[in-house]
Amino acid sequence: xxxxxxxRAGRDPAPSRLRYRLHRFWLSPTTRLAAWIVPPLxxxxxxxxxxxxxPQLRQQLMSGTVATLAQVxxxxxxxxxxxxxxxxxxxxxxxxxxxxxxxxxxxxxxLGLDLDPLRREILEDPAIASASLxxxxxxxxxxxxxxxxxxxxxxxxFGLTLIDAAGMRAGTLxxxxxxxxxxxxxxxxxxxxxxEALHLLAIAGPVDDRIxxxxxxGDRRWDLVLDRGQVVMxxxxxxxxxLKRVIALNRDFRLLERQISVAxxxxxxxxxxxxxxxxxARPEAHAPAGxxxxxxxxx
Amino acid sequence: xxxxxxxxxxxxxxxxxxxxxxxxxxLDLGTTKVACMILQLAPELKSEPIGTRDANxxxxxxxxxxxxxxxxxGIRFGEIDSMQETERAVRTVVQAxxxxxxxxxxxxxxxxxxxxxxxxxxxxxxxxxxxxxTELDIGRVIGECEMPEQDEGREPVHAMxxxxxxxxRRDLVDPRGLIGSQLSVDMHLLTVKxxxxxxxxxxxxxxxxxxxxxxxxxxxxxxxxxVEDERELGAVCIDLGGGCSSLSIFxxxxxxxxxxxxxxxxxxxxxxxxxxxxxxxxxxxxxxLHGGVTITGADDRELIDLGSAGHTDRDFRRxxxxxxxxxxxxxxxxxxxxxxxxxxAGGLHQLPSRRVVLTGxxxxxxxxxxxxxxxxxxxxxxxxxxxxxxxxxxxxGPAFSSIVGLTLHTVLPQDxxxxxxxxxxxxDGVSFGRVVRWLRENW
Numbered sequence: 090x091x092x093x094x095x096x097r098a099g100r101d102p103a104p105s106r107l108r109y110r111l112h113r114f115w116l117s118p119t120t121r122l123a124a125w126i127v128p129p130l131x132x133x134x135x136x137x138x139x140x141x142x143x144p145q146l147r148q149q150l151m152s153g154t155v156a157t158l159a160q161v162x163x164x165x166x167x168x169x170x171x172x173x174x175x176x177x178x179x180x181x182x183x184x185x186x187x188x189x190x191x192x193x194x195x196x197x198x199x200l201g202l203d204l205d206p207l208r209r210e211i212l213e214d215p216a217i218a219s220a221s222l223x224x225x226x227x228x229x230x231x232x233x234x235x236x237x238x239x240x241x242x243x244x245x246x247f248g249l250t251l252i253d254a255a256g257m258r259a260g261t262l263x264x265x266x267x268x269x270x271x272x273x274x275x276x277x278x279x280x281x282x283x284x285e286a287l288h289l290l291a292i293a294g295p296v297d298d299r300i301x302x303x304x305x306x307g308d309r310r311w312d313l314v315l316d317r318g319q320v321v322m323x324x325x326x327x328x329x330x331x332l333k334r335v336i337a338l339n340r341d342f343r344l345l346e347r348q349i350s351v352a353x354x355x356x357x358x359x360x361x362x363x364x365x366x367x368x369x370a371r372p373e374a375h376a377p378a379g380x381x382x383x384x385x386x387x388x
Numbered sequence: 389x390x391x392x393x394x395x396x397x398x399x400x401x402x403x404x405x406x407x408x409x410x411x412x413x414x415l416d417l418g419t420t421k422v423a424c425m426i427l428q429l430a431p432e433l434k435s436e437p438i439g440t441r442d443a444n445x446x447x448x449x450x451x452x453x454x455x456x457x458x459x460x461x462g463i464r465f466g467e468i469d470s471m472q473e474t475e476r477a478v479r480t481v482v483q484a485x486x487x488x489x490x491x492x493x494x495x496x497x498x499x500x501x502x503x504x505x506x507x508x509x510x511x512x513x514x515x516x517x518x519x520x521x522t523e524l525d526i527g528r529v530i531g532e533c534e535m536p537e538q539d540e541g542r543e544p545v546h547a548m549x550x551x552x553x554x555x556x557r558r559d560l561v562d563p564r565g566l567i568g569s570q571l572s573v574d575m576h577l578l579t580v581k582x583x584x585x586x587x588x589x590x591x592x593x594x595x596x597x598x599x600x601x602x603x604x605x606x607x608x609x610x611x612x613x614x615v616e617d618e619r620e621l622g623a624v625c626i627d628l629g630g631g632c633s634s635l636s637i638f639x640x641x642x643x644x645x646x647x648x649x650x651x652x653x654x655x656x657x658x659x660x661x662x663x664x665x666x667x668x669x670x671x672x673x674x675x676x677l678h679g680g681v682t683i684t685g686a687d688d689r690e691l692i693d694l695g696s697a698g699h700t701d702r703d704f705r706r707x708x709x710x711x712x713x714x715x716x717x718x719x720x721x722x723x724x725x726x727x728x729x730x731x732x733a734g735g736l737h738q739l740p741s742r743r744v745v746l747t748g749x750x751x752x753x754x755x756x757x758x759x760x761x762x763x764x765x766x767x768x769x770x771x772x773x774x775x776x777x778x779x780x781x782x783x784x785g786p787a788f789s790s791i792v793g794l795t796l797h798t799v800l801p802q803d804x805x806x807x808x809x810x811x812x813x814x815x816d817g818v819s820f821g822r823v824v825r826w827l828r829e830n831w
Binding site for chain 2: 101102103104106108109110112113116117118
């Protein structure tokens with residue numbers, strides 16, 4: 090059935106005066122601004138009022154606030170009364186504790202303590218690779234350090250120094266006897282080539298008991314120094330291959346047990362041997378040119 | 389003419405306040421439609437523009453940010469007939485435009501086409517005291533113009549200084565700073581019924597808005613649809629509106645004559661509705677879709693279905709297009725002939741270029757330009773309003789030429805909005821100069 094009056098015809102498109110005024114009121118700049126400011130403020134206000142109305146919730150909130158405030162206050166005011174060191178060996182730990190104790194006694198207020206100078210002081214110790222410092226509530230200063238691990242002893246004109254795998258100083262020694270487990274390197278520039286030295290020492294494992302150390306010559310090549318004053322001179326380029334050859338010769342011909350003072354392998358195609366003269370050369374210890382040729386041909 | 393001066397000044401102040409807000413609503417109260425635009429004005433827009441204007445000077449000065457149109461209610465012959473209905477229509481458009489712009493406007497500049505405007509040319513002349521034309525002199529010479537003798541209850545809408553004359557030099561646009569001894573001015577004064585203006589003011593006030601300016605729709609249409617050369621060399625703009633058709637004659641960038649014929653497109657619709665016995669809505673549809681003014685042979689064969697939207701629900705009549713045109717044409721001829729008479733009275737034959745530009749919703753009638761050139765006997769073209777920034781395509785047709793022109797008038801008003809120094813001295817009846825002279829003589 091057709092409606093008697095269509096809905097469209099009955100509607101007046103004109104807004105009523107009230108709606109018109111409300112729309113204008115809504116569009117006025119002050120109202121627009123207020124619409125952005127008033128509701129958030131009202132929400133906050135309502136929240137505060139609701140919390141105020143419930144005594145239990147209010148008490149909880151108050152106590153929570155008081156506790157947090159107390160914590161902050163404690164953190165701000167408490168002096169450092171305990172220092173914890175992680176990751177350091179006993180000797181180093183003692184040194185760090187000493188440093189930190191001096192630093193905190195100079196400036197004893199927790200958050201007022203500037204940790205940077207202390208950290209720098211700790212890092213000055215050659216045995217320490219990295220350090221991180223934290224202040225924990227309750228006056229605890231936590232120091233985490235990572236030590237350098239020495240891999241070799243470097244003897245130089247001023248004494249003995251421990252070297253880590255990266256060639257950095259990892260401490261000093263008074264006598265060689267303190268760390269007999271570490272290999273000895275000498276010569277200028279030895280720490281820079283410490284990686285190569287360790288490799289060479291690993292290759293020279295079969296004659297381990299005879300090794301005195303490695304000598305860096307002219308900051309460019311290595312000499313392997315054995316006991317009885319024997320020296321194996323290694324080339325600048327590819328010393329590992331040359332040393333492997335020496336070890337092989339030693340294994341097959343007992344080369345290093347013979348009466349030779351120097352085995353010169355600096356040139357790979359012209360190896361040479363220097364025979365000990367003073368002790369009186371025995372015939373089998375003397376390596377003639379022909380044998381030398383034979384050796385070089387054999388390898 | 390102190391009253392004119394004061395009312396112009398008041399309107400100028402309101403307009404200034406509106407421009408300072410950077411937002412103003414433009415309202416066109418037509419007989420067929422009520423349209424509203426909200427303008428966002430650029431900050432570099434000066435409040436006192438002076439001199440000539442061209443299409444480029446509008447560039448970047450303003451932007452339309454809200455447009456709305458609704459069917460007109462309560463307006464007949466371009467005059468407010470029912471206050472409540474008109475108020476509703478204004479509320480509808482203003483609210484819709486505000487919603488589109490999402491800003492609120494307080495100031496309205498309105499134009500209307502009816503109110504039986506009358507054009508007068510008035511003349512004023514004064515002696516130059518300082519030898520150089522100053523703004524004070526211009527204010528004074530405008531004050532010297534004698535008001536035409538007219539019946540009671542009319543109010544000036546436009547009072548444009550069309551022509552300044554310093555001694556024997558004529559046709560000056562801006563005489564300030566020129567040297568001479570005698571300054572005279574020709575003004576074009578357009579008056580309308582005071583009652584209509586007051587109704588308009590009241591209607592706008594009832595919508596919580598403030599009227600910041602009024603303009604004649606004929607003037608506004610001319611601004612929008614005449615090109616610069618036409619305004620300079622002389623042309624007639626005929627705005628074929630719904631309730632009345634208005635014409636304005638432009639010369640040297642000023643409107644020099646304006647008149648209104650109280651007949652328009654609604655009369656065509658009424659004739660169709662009566663002659664073909666259909667409803668008003670159907671008649672409007674027939675007019676806009678199939679209307680025309682020239683009958684050709686094909687029109688006898690073209691059948692128009694009145695359809696079920698006819699007078700009753702079961703109206704299956706068919707008419708030929710020739711019948712429809714037969715109804716439209718005589719009325720259109722009558723309107724154009726009436727316009728021709730008014731044009732002749734306005735002195736169109738004196739213009740150097742007698743160009744006629746048809747605009748307004750009625751100018752969309754098919755073939756009207758040929759009929760018009762036959763009756764008006766001049767070069768006729770159909771004019772569209774110039775494009776302004778932000779105006780949607782739907783509001784860019786000739787039916788919107790008066791509202792577009794009103795925006796241009798708002799942004800760059802012509803000379804009647806110059807803020808000349810107030811000649812308060814002679815408004816009070818005692819010349820300030822005389823006081824000074826008296827003091828000098830007696831002390």
